[in-house]
Structure formats: structure tokens, C-alpha cells
Amino acid sequence: MRRILNVNDGWSFEKEGAVRTVSLPHTWNNVDGQDGGNDYYRGVCTYRKEFVLNDLKADEEAYLCFDGAAMTAHVLANSEEVKVHEGGYARFYAPLTEAFRGAEDGRVQVEVKVDNLQNYVYPQSADFTFYGGLYRDVTLVHLPKTHFSLADGGPGVSVTATADGKVSLKAKVDGAEDTHPSVSFRIYEEFAIEENRGPAAEGGADVENDNAELELKVKRPHLWEGLENPYLYTLKALLFSEGGDVLDEVTLRFGFRTFEIDAQKGFLLNGRPYPLRGVSRHQDRRGAGNALTEAMHEEDMELILDIGANFVRLAHYQHAQKFYDLCDENGIICWAEIPYITMHMDEGRDNTLSQMRELVVQNRHHASICVWGLSNEITAASKVTEELLENHRALNDLCHELDPSRKTTMANVFMLETDSPLLQIPDTNAYNLYFGWYLGELTENEEFFDTFHAKYPDMPMGFSEYGADANRRFHSSSPEKGDYTEEYQCVYHEHMLRMIEERPWLWCTAVWNMFDFAADGRDEGGEHGLNQKGLVSFDRKEKKDAFYAYKACWSIDPFVHLCGRAFANRTGENTTVKVYTNQPEVTLYVNGQEFEKQEGSHFFTFENIPLSAKTEIKAVAGGSGAVIMAYGFDDPILSGRMDEKLSDTMVLHRVVEEDPSYRLEAKDESGVRNWFEDIVIDPGCYSVDDKISDLMANPQASAILGPLMAGMAASRGSVAQDVSANNPVLQQMIGKMKLSATLKMAKDAISEEQVRELNKALQQIPKA
Numbered sequence: 001m002r003r004i005l006n007v008n009d010g011w012s013f014e015k016e017g018a019v020r021t022v023s024l025p026h027t028w029n030n031v032d033g034q035d036g037g038n039d040y041y042r043g044v045c046t047y048r049k050e051f052v053l054n055d056l057k058a059d060e061e062a063y064l065c066f067d068g069a070a071m072t073a074h075v076l077a078n079s080e081e082v083k084v085h086e087g088g089y090a091r092f093y094a095p096l097t098e099a100f101r102g103a104e105d106g107r108v109q110v111e112v113k114v115d116n117l118q119n120y121v122y123p124q125s126a127d128f129t130f131y132g133g134l135y136r137d138v139t140l141v142h143l144p145k146t147h148f149s150l151a152d153g154g155p156g157v158s159v160t161a162t163a164d165g166k167v168s169l170k171a172k173v174d175g176a177e178d179t180h181p182s183v184s185f186r187i188y189e190e191f192a193i194e195e196n197r198g199p200a201a202e203g204g205a206d207v208e209n210d211n212a213e214l215e216l217k218v219k220r221p222h223l224w225e226g227l228e229n230p231y232l233y234t235l236k237a238l239l240f241s242e243g244g245d246v247l248d249e250v251t252l253r254f255g256f257r258t259f260e261i262d263a264q265k266g267f268l269l270n271g272r273p274y275p276l277r278g279v280s281r282h283q284d285r286r287g288a289g290n291a292l293t294e295a296m297h298e299e300d301m302e303l304i305l306d307i308g309a310n311f312v313r314l315a316h317y318q319h320a321q322k323f324y325d326l327c328d329e330n331g332i333i334c335w336a337e338i339p340y341i342t343m344h345m346d347e348g349r350d351n352t353l354s355q356m357r358e359l360v361v362q363n364r365h366h367a368s369i370c371v372w373g374l375s376n377e378i379t380a381a382s383k384v385t386e387e388l389l390e391n392h393r394a395l396n397d398l399c400h401e402l403d404p405s406r407k408t409t410m411a412n413v414f415m416l417e418t419d420s421p422l423l424q425i426p427d428t429n430a431y432n433l434y435f436g437w438y439l440g441e442l443t444e445n446e447e448f449f450d451t452f453h454a455k456y457p458d459m460p461m462g463f464s465e466y467g468a469d470a471n472r473r474f475h476s477s478s479p480e481k482g483d484y485t486e487e488y489q490c491v492y493h494e495h496m497l498r499m500i501e502e503r504p505w506l507w508c509t510a511v512w513n514m515f516d517f518a519a520d521g522r523d524e525g526g527e528h529g530l531n532q533k534g535l536v537s538f539d540r541k542e543k544k545d546a547f548y549a550y551k552a553c554w555s556i557d558p559f560v561h562l563c564g565r566a567f568a569n570r571t572g573e574n575t576t577v578k579v580y581t582n583q584p585e586v587t588l589y590v591n592g593q594e595f596e597k598q599e600g601s602h603f604f605t606f607e608n609i610p611l612s613a614k615t616e617i618k619a620v621a622g623g624s625g626a627v628i629m630a631y632g633f634d635d636p637i638l639s640g641r642m643d644e645k646l647s648d649t650m651v652l653h654r655v656v657e658e659d660p661s662y663r664l665e666a667k668d669e670s671g672v673r674n675w676f677e678d679i680v681i682d683p684g685c686y687s688v689d690d691k692i693s694d695l696m697a698n699p700q701a702s703a704i705l706g707p708l709m710a711g712m713a714a715s716r717g718s719v720a721q722d723v724s725a726n727n728p729v730l731q732q733m734i735g736k737m738k739l740s741a742t743l744k745m746a747k748d749a750i751s752e753e754q755v756r757e758l759n760k761a762l763q764q765i766p767k768a
Helices: 097-102 294-307 321-330 344-365 386-402 443-455 487-501 545-554 690-695 699-712 718-726 726-735 739-744 752-762
Strands: 003-006 011-015 020-022 042-053 060-066 072-077 079-087 094-095 108-113 140-145 159-160 166-174 182-188 201-207 211-217 233-239 245-252 259-262 266-269 276-281 311-314 334-339 367-375 409-415 431-432 461-465 508-511 516-523 526-530 560-562 574-581 585-590 591-598 604-612 615-622 626-630 639-642 643-654
Touching: 003 042, 011 140, 060 072, 060 097, 060 182, 072 094, 079 094, 079 334, 097 690, 108 201, 140 245, 159 233, 159 245, 166 182, 166 201, 166 233, 182 211, 182 604, 276 294, 311 321, 321 334, 321 344, 334 344, 344 367, 344 386, 367 386, 386 585, 409 461, 443 461, 443 487, 487 508, 487 545, 545 574, 545 604, 560 615, 560 643, 574 585, 574 615, 574 643, 585 604, 585 726, 591 604, 604 615, 690 699, 690 726, 690 739, 699 752
Parallel strands: 266 508, 276 311, 276 508, 311 334, 334 367, 367 409, 409 431, 431 461, 461 508
Antiparallel strands: 003 140, 011 020, 011 042, 042 108, 060 094, 060 140, 072 079, 072 108, 159 166, 166 211, 182 201, 182 233, 233 245, 259 266, 516 526, 560 574, 574 604, 585 591, 585 615, 615 643, 626 639
């Protein structure tokens, strides 16, 4: 029988000659990969551990199972290379059998040389830190010579279930030559094994040509219904010898359900409209990097459930099995993808295919996974060439070959033309749009989707990324794009929530991102090495106000939340306060006196609240007995009654001068609120008030502006530099903007004096 031993403890770790003892999970970039500068260590480090195995029988084999080694791993046993694995996110097995047999004393010294170097292994260009290390569990696995296959890191068993109870089962067996094994498949209802109940269906099949196949039928199957009832069945596959002994066993959980994606109806679960409304997730966190504990994965899931999401895009790589399990158990539907991202590499084609094969083979049993993602923003810094198209066709075909039951999709960068042949390859598509943050206005998001939907009414479309950075330290009574305030993030997401609710045909929507995450090349918004688009802080300790905007629209758990708690010091005689709740009515109290009562939905704004030296604000909601329905379903799966009175309280202070800590300071920290108010402009000459395209068309102006634009892109990281330099469509979009608007978005990357000198220089150039 299979025996599995966790071997996380007692590894020797060597980096640049320095040696110390570590326990796994471990990464060497948990500090330098999060502090900015784009200078985190990308090289080769070595893990070593001695294994003693004196009882390996003649008919047994031994393997080390690595759940994740980023990004490339060379495994050596007693100095002999036994495995090379290219890809930092999938499980793989390294054989140790011959090494143990060749060791007289049963001792094997294992070395794992792991690197996160720049090469042809994806990802290589992306807006997140590529942590190196053995950052997931490592186990020692003992197996009989005849066992379920370990190929591609998978379980050796696949299960495909349909909503009518049909279950197609396949098993691949290694070492079956001349042994004539057979496989028994047993399907159990939820908790049946724990309660010692028999299987709901069972059957057996002989292994022929290393494979066994069988179809079973479960009568009256319980459906996996997402959040309402994520009912899971357990498949137990037992491999028997010709003599009837159990050789190996694999256990998988799965669910009966159907997924459909319709261009007009959106996403359907088991034939019912079920709009996928959720978030994207990166797996790292402050201080830990990507070396997460099970408790950390569980905390992430609890926060996603708290917001009321029913969907998560697991970006931009294969996530831990623990998290896919949590999605299954909690009814969170997910999008799984590989790190084929940002920039196509001709020499990386084989690597995309191997990573996709591992993703599908290792995860196709998960009830929660609805689509396989082929790539993300792959044309951000690459042209649509025949090589790129063929790479996607090969990936699409591979997904359908390995798993005919699911659809494929892509997350397309907003600059990709909607008539591109790339959109014709996957079964469905989605776009990443950042209008209202990086460029353009908020209303351009709905304009984009409405135009696309009218032009291509038969093509399903999703919204795979959208977001705005917010630093919880920064606040404003007059928030605007680019100020990194918590208040603008709220304005942004309120708009997006309304836009999404009005377009149920969007088959999925995913906030970018659920959590702040490390992007060591970034230096913006008052932080180094951090993408701050998360609704929750990098350490998971703080929920930003925008978190509660989503909870108001999606959750059926009663709550009321006062926004602006961190914006405690305010100027002026009066102020405005927002309240987010899923209750239909809110009463606001100021210093114990009722101020105003409002009826509405989700977002409530109370204006002209008198400020004093100390002003206590209290919001009260609930107790109405109203029925609240999640996601705007016409036929809701989730609903709840609101019978309980709820309240939230905060204290504000009136101050004479604006608290400078609330403001993202300009590069020179001058405190100037608007650099452009007092700049004098001669309209007959070029200035910062002209469109960038007009400036770049003039040789003199272009020579002045070019280096400045490059420096601003650099502050957003190396990926922004690659994208800016290699994407003509983006350059056209940026060209439509006034230079002044772009400079306002980059106050932390340019000083007031630079702006004035730039305008002065441009004013010396007459317009033709």
C-alpha cells in the first residue's frame, strides 16, 4: 500500500555560500521580494536533506513528491540527477528507488537545486514577484512497483461526472506489465465513509495496456450547487493484484453539476442563471511570500466568503491543492490558469504545454473549476503573430483532449483589438480593463463592453480584471483618479458594481485583487514593491472600505459599515459620510442625536454632517424583516431575512489644517494640491495641457517628453516598461490623453519643479 511521510523539517539551505537549516514551506524572497527596487534575488539555491530507508522491499519504489518548487528544480540523489522540473507551481515526483538500492547503508543525500532565473520557463515578465524556493510541502512516498501512475504529477485516476449521475472513470497504472492487476471504483456520498455507510455505486475493470476504464451510474445524485450546497462525493479507487491484494489506493472528491456559458444569459450552474461575481487571488502575503501554511489558505477563503463572492480567478498560475479543495468544499467556482503571461516567448512553447498538462491532469476532478485559462494579457508586450496564435491553438486543443467536460478561456489585455483572431481560439473570452484608473474615464468600461456585446452578440464575454490602488493611509474629501486614496477606490468600485449589475450577460467578473500583493518592481502610492489594488491588506489584517461595498451587494449576512474610519481628522464645518450595508434602510446618529434616515440599496451617502472637535457617528440598520437576495438573481439561490438591529460607530475630529499624512506627497513633498492651477500657458506653443500624441508628433517636444514618460513607466515596474515600449495600441490610447492628466497620475514619480520646467521647455516650441 501507498505510504506518505511529510519531510518538511530539517533541510539544509544554501544561498551564495551561506548555509542554514530551514523548515518547509520556504522561500528566499519573503523579504527582498516585497521591499521594492526590483532587485530581489533571482538565482540558484540548494536544499539538502539526508534520507535513511533500510526497509525498501524488492517490489517497492520510493519517490519524493514536491508540491511546488519555484521555478526550476534539479533533483539529485547521491550526486546523480534523477529529475528536472520546469515550472514553479505544479506537483511533481522525483524517483529515489535506484538511489536507495545502490546505497549500502540505505542513506541517500538529496540535493534540490532550485532557481528563479530569467530563462524560457514561464512566467518571465509579469507584475508580481517570482518567489524562489521549496514553498509547498515535500513528502516521501513509498509505493508498490505496480501503482497508479504518477505521470504529470497527477493522481493516476480521472473522474468526469454529469448532472444525471453518470460517472466516467479512468485509471492509468505504472508497472502493470505481466501482473494483470484490476481496479475497483467505489463512489461514496458525502460523509458516507466516516459514517461507515456503503458506496452509492461501485464496479471494477481490468487493467489493459496500463489503463482501466469504467462508467458507473449514481441514482438520484445530489448536485453540487455552489454556495448553497457544495455537495461532494468521494471516489475511492483501489488497485488489486491478480491474487486479490490491495496494491495502491487513490481517493478523490468530485461533484455532479453542469456549467454553461451563454453569450446572452451569462453563466449557468445546473441550468440556472448563476452570474459569477468575485475576485482574483494571488497566493502571497507579507513576510511569508508564497510559503503559506494551511491556516493562511483557510484565512484567505474565509475572507472571500465574507465578502459574499461566489467566484475566484486563481491567478496567474496553478495554486495549491489545499485552495482548490477549499473552493470545492465551500462552493466557490474558480478559473484555473497557467503563467503564460504578458510576453510570448517562441522558445517557451513546450513549457506552456507542459504546465497546462500538469494543471489539468492534477486538477480536473475538482468540482469548483469551471474553465481552463490559456493565457493572461499575452499581447501586452507581444504582437499577435502566427507563432503566438499557434501556441494558443495547441493549448486549447490540449485542454479539450485532457478534459472535454470544460471550456477554455483567456484574459485579454484591454489594448487587444476586439477583431483579433486570438479571440476566436478559446471557447469563451474575458477582458482586463482599467479605464478610470490607468487611463480614460470610468464610463469607458461600459462603453467597451456594450460595443463588444452589440458587435459580437454570440461571443460570451467576461470581465477578468478591474481595480484601483488604495493606500489605507491616504484620504480625501474630493477623491480623484490617481490619488491612491481609500475614497477614490470606493468611488471606482461603486461605479463598477452598478455597471456589472446592469449587464448579467457578463459570464464572470473578478476584482483585481482580493489582496494586496508583492510586485517588487513597483514604487508608487507611497509603498515600495506593492500592488495596492487589494480589497484587503497584504497582511490580511485590514479590510479596506471597498471590501464592504462588495459585501453590501453580494452577501446575505446582515451588516452595516461606516466608511472613512481611518479618515478621522477632517477640515471644515461639515462633512460627508458613506454607509455600506445590505439593509434597505439606514439611520445615522451624530453625537447621540438622530441626524437622518434613508431608504435605498447598498450605498448610502449622508451630507452636511456638522463637525465638532469630537464627533461620534453611528449608523443603525436592520430589523426590517426584509428579504435580501445575493447577486441580483431573478430566481435566487441565496437569500436571507434581516431581523436583527445592526450598528457601526466611528469618531471624527474637526481640525484647522488638512492632515498631511492623508495625502500622497509629490516627489518633492511640496504639499502643492494642484500643480497646474497657476501654470501660465500660451496656446500658440506646446504645453503640458496638450495631448501626448500631438507632443510626440513634434520632434522637439518628443525629445523632451520621451525620457520623462520612460521614467514614469519605470516607477510602475519593469512590466509597465515592457508594455509601454512594445504595444502600439496602448501608445495610441495614451496619446489621446492630455499630458497634464498623465502627470497627475504620477505625482510620486515627478516633482513640481520638473513639471514647471517641462512646461517652460514646451512653451518654447511654437505650434505649426
